[in-house]
Amino acid sequence: MEDQNLMTMPRIGDIAPDFKAMTTTGPMQFSEHIKGSWTILFSHPADFTPVCTTEMSGFALDQKYFDEKNTKLVGLSIDSIHSHIAWVNNVKKNTGVLFEFPIIADIDMKVSKLYGMLQPGESETAAVRAVFFIDPKGKIRLIMYYPLNVGRNMDEIKRALVALQTADQHKVSLPLNWREGDKVIVSPPKTVAEMLEREASDYEMVDFYLAKKDL
Template sequence: MENQVNTMPRIGDMAPDFEAVTTTGVIKFSEYNKGSWVILFSHPADFTPVCTTEMTGFANESDFFEKHNTKLMGLSIDSIHSHIAWVHAVDEKTGVLFNFPIIADLDMKVAKLYGMLQPGESETAAVRAVFIMDPAGKIRLIMYYPLNVGRNMDEIKRSLLALQTSDEYKVAMPLNWQPGDKVIVGAPKTLEGLKERKADTSLEQVDWYLAKKSI
């Protein structure tokens, strides 16, 4: 377990590259990631109830992710035939099509590469991991959920928008930030900067080091 933890990708690392069979064909991750944000997420198994609700949630938000230059990619330790059968079954019964690639990871190669297998939870099923990569291929956010707790889609969307907004405006986000809320500007690093900060009436200044603005 200790060795696995030590090799887990971390925020700020470049996303480990791989080539895998998926429901949309063979994909090389670095090519898929190039020029787009990517959300790579794992689920424990096909034909399971919590996973079905989560995959449906991602599929239902496909327009949102496309609008925000973000591709989706799922993974579980199942065969490609199991994936195809599951995608077909859900589409047939609910009308929701999982049209993003789902990695068939029977050899656990990708799951191990991304630390999705955590023995304290399961030796053979991936935990519910979420990795958000930026268009340069850098890991910007990681979330882990246990097998029995579904993810929060609103938080995944909020986190993506927070990262993209932070990059665009060079700001930080306060607690519970939502699009349209004020953002945090960096604290001054010189006395002259402090003087300018105090004189800036456009900011909501809680203290010299904590100031917010609208964007």
């Protein structure tokens, strides 16, 4: 059974599986909701839990940042819509932070199973901390998984999003620890002529196959 579940997990390059669900902002047809924008779909194990509260608050506090990056946020846990609303209200009352992005009520585990968020070795009833980066064409571009007891790194989520968008826009690759404003990697030459042209360029040449430039 575990092998079968793994085979159905979406992978990088796949079109994000579509589904209908109830969320804290109303009914959602996922493919329609995300059309034309980047999307970060992320799961958390349960409402009213400490690590999840810090993570969801982190996303909420950075809502404006993601809006500016044309990126929608969609949360999920295996809880009812009533539990979600009570939790949203509880966090707002205690911290002043409002979760304005939709949170999917996945009480039947349909979406969690569809996206491989249920990992039996960790838990059969709680979704792990999965993060799916989906581009405006609906394609999954990056996947992160964290266990139940380790919170995600918001700086890395934001860095990865900007990296994907930068690579797409400028048709480049990005080196280790790349940050916005750093030099990018130019694709390796495919012909001798391109190699010679590169040697005469103003690129930062580590070698003919590794060249960097400013954007």
